Amino acid sequence: MVRLIVIFLIIAIVAAIFGFGGIAEGSADIAKIIFYIFIVLLVISLISRLIKR
Template sequence: MLGWALTFLIIAIVAAVFGFGGIAGAAAGIAKIIFFIFIVLLVISLIASALRGKAPRM
Protein backbone atom coordinates (compact mmCIF):
# COMPACT_ATOMS: atom_id res chain seq x y z
CA MET A 1 0.00 0.00 0.00
CA LEU A 2 2.89 2.31 0.69
CA GLY A 3 4.12 1.56 -2.82
CA TRP A 4 0.81 2.80 -4.27
CA ALA A 5 1.06 6.00 -2.23
CA LEU A 6 4.57 6.61 -3.56
CA THR A 7 3.40 5.87 -7.11
CA PHE A 8 0.63 8.46 -6.90
CA LEU A 9 3.06 10.95 -5.34
CA ILE A 10 5.44 10.52 -8.29
CA ILE A 11 2.53 10.90 -10.72
CA ALA A 12 1.53 14.11 -8.94
CA ILE A 13 5.07 15.51 -9.12
CA VAL A 14 5.45 14.67 -12.82
CA ALA A 15 2.02 16.14 -13.63
CA ALA A 16 2.86 19.30 -11.70
CA VAL A 17 6.15 19.69 -13.59
CA PHE A 18 4.32 19.47 -16.92
CA GLY A 19 1.61 21.90 -15.79
CA PHE A 20 -1.34 19.56 -15.36
CA GLY A 21 -2.67 21.12 -12.16
CA GLY A 22 -5.89 19.14 -11.94
CA ILE A 23 -4.21 15.78 -12.41
CA ALA A 24 -1.43 16.72 -9.99
CA GLY A 25 -3.93 17.75 -7.33
CA ALA A 26 -5.98 14.59 -7.72
CA ALA A 27 -2.93 12.31 -7.62
CA ALA A 28 -1.56 14.11 -4.57
CA GLY A 29 -4.92 13.75 -2.83
CA ILE A 30 -5.04 10.03 -3.58
CA ALA A 31 -1.46 9.63 -2.35
CA LYS A 32 -2.35 11.35 0.95
CA ILE A 33 -5.40 9.18 1.51
CA ILE A 34 -3.54 5.94 0.79
CA PHE A 35 -0.62 7.00 2.99
CA PHE A 36 -2.90 7.74 5.95
CA ILE A 37 -4.72 4.44 5.49
CA PHE A 38 -1.31 2.73 5.54
CA ILE A 39 -0.37 4.51 8.77
CA VAL A 40 -3.68 3.58 10.45
CA LEU A 41 -3.35 -0.08 9.44
CA LEU A 42 0.26 -0.12 10.67
CA VAL A 43 -0.75 1.23 14.09
CA ILE A 44 -3.64 -1.24 14.35
CA SER A 45 -1.32 -4.09 13.44
CA LEU A 46 1.28 -3.04 16.02
CA ILE A 47 -1.35 -2.71 18.75
CA ALA A 48 -2.89 -6.09 17.90
CA SER A 49 0.47 -7.86 17.97
CA ALA A 50 1.37 -6.13 21.26
CA LEU A 51 -1.87 -7.30 22.83
CA ARG A 52 -1.13 -10.85 21.73
CA GLY A 53 2.31 -10.65 23.34
CA LYS A 54 4.28 -11.12 20.15
CA ALA A 55 7.09 -8.84 19.08
CA PRO A 56 6.36 -7.00 15.82
CA ARG A 57 8.37 -8.12 12.78
CA MET A 58 9.90 -5.28 10.83
Protein backbone atom coordinates in the same frame (compact mmCIF):
# COMPACT_ATOMS: atom_id res chain seq x y z
CA MET B 1 0.42 0.15 -0.04
CA VAL B 2 3.64 2.05 0.16
CA ARG B 3 4.22 1.28 -3.51
CA LEU B 4 0.86 2.88 -4.38
CA ILE B 5 1.77 5.97 -2.37
CA VAL B 6 5.06 6.31 -4.24
CA ILE B 7 3.37 5.77 -7.63
CA PHE B 8 0.74 8.45 -7.01
CA LEU B 9 3.38 10.81 -5.64
CA ILE B 10 5.49 10.37 -8.78
CA ILE B 11 2.42 10.95 -10.97
CA ALA B 12 1.68 14.13 -9.01
CA ILE B 13 5.24 15.41 -9.39
CA VAL B 14 5.38 14.68 -13.13
CA ALA B 15 1.96 16.26 -13.69
CA ALA B 16 3.01 19.35 -11.73
CA ILE B 17 6.18 19.69 -13.81
CA PHE B 18 4.18 19.61 -17.05
CA GLY B 19 1.58 22.03 -15.72
CA PHE B 20 -1.40 19.73 -15.23
CA GLY B 21 -2.55 21.22 -11.92
CA GLY B 22 -5.79 19.27 -11.59
CA ILE B 23 -4.16 15.91 -12.21
CA ALA B 24 -1.29 16.73 -9.86
CA GLU B 25 -3.67 17.80 -7.12
CA GLY B 26 -5.82 14.69 -7.55
CA SER B 27 -2.84 12.35 -7.47
CA ALA B 28 -1.43 14.06 -4.41
CA ASP B 29 -4.78 13.79 -2.65
CA ILE B 30 -5.03 10.07 -3.46
CA ALA B 31 -1.46 9.55 -2.20
CA LYS B 32 -2.34 11.32 1.06
CA ILE B 33 -5.46 9.21 1.58
CA ILE B 34 -3.58 5.97 0.95
CA PHE B 35 -0.81 7.14 3.31
CA TYR B 36 -3.31 7.79 6.11
CA ILE B 37 -4.91 4.39 5.56
CA PHE B 38 -1.44 2.82 5.73
CA ILE B 39 -0.68 4.60 9.02
CA VAL B 40 -3.99 3.46 10.55
CA LEU B 41 -3.39 -0.15 9.50
CA LEU B 42 0.15 0.02 10.87
CA VAL B 43 -1.06 1.24 14.26
CA ILE B 44 -3.77 -1.44 14.38
CA SER B 45 -1.18 -4.07 13.53
CA LEU B 46 1.20 -2.88 16.24
CA ILE B 47 -1.56 -2.79 18.85
CA SER B 48 -2.73 -6.28 17.94
CA ARG B 49 0.83 -7.60 18.26
CA LEU B 50 1.16 -6.07 21.71
CA ILE B 51 -2.13 -7.61 22.81
CA LYS B 52 -1.16 -11.08 21.55
CA ARG B 53 2.05 -11.03 23.59
